[in-house]
Amino acid sequence: MMPKREELEKNNEDYKNALERQLDNFKGDVNKIGKSALWIGGGLFATYFLVDALTAKRKKKKAKLKKEVVVVEEAAKAPAKENLLVSTVKEQAIIFALGFAAQQLAKFLSELDSKEEDGEKDS
Numbered sequence: 001m002m003p004k005r006e007e008l009e010k011n012n013e014d015y016k017n018a019l020e021r022q023l024d025n026f027k028g029d030v031n032k033i034g035k036s037a038l039w040i041g042g043g044l045f046a047t048y049f050l051v052d053a054l055t056a057k058r059k060k061k062k063a064k065l066k067k068e069v070v071v072v073e074e075a076a077k078a079p080a081k082e083n084l085l086v087s088t089v090k091e092q093a094i095i096f097a098l099g100f101a102a103q104q105l106a107k108f109l110s111e112l113d114s115k116e117e118d119g120e121k122d123s
Helices: 004-067 072-122
Strands: none
Touching: 004 072
16 A cells, blocks of 8 residues: 555646646647637638628719719619629628638537537546
8 A cells, every 4th residue: 555645646646637638628729719710700801801892892983973974874784784793793702701601610619519528528
């Protein structure tokens, strides 16, 4: 049988190692969560500026049309072609960005659920 002091030192070392492992796991989890949040935020940020850039040209053109007198034929032809192209590109960009954000969010939530389940099993 081990003396009480040696047993206490062994238990102390075991607890220390367990705490270090938990801290390393926590650091890894925070790192993964941070990266996921940055990807999602970056995707939404890029989508916002892409949509803003595409709609800014339309807003400027509408303001210009209000100030100037334009022939009805020219006003009907130009916005119809641009409107179809701009709206299609904008819709595709939004669909892509939202799909990417949804994938990242689903991945993040599944990792979070699995970590919570692992935490409950460890307890």
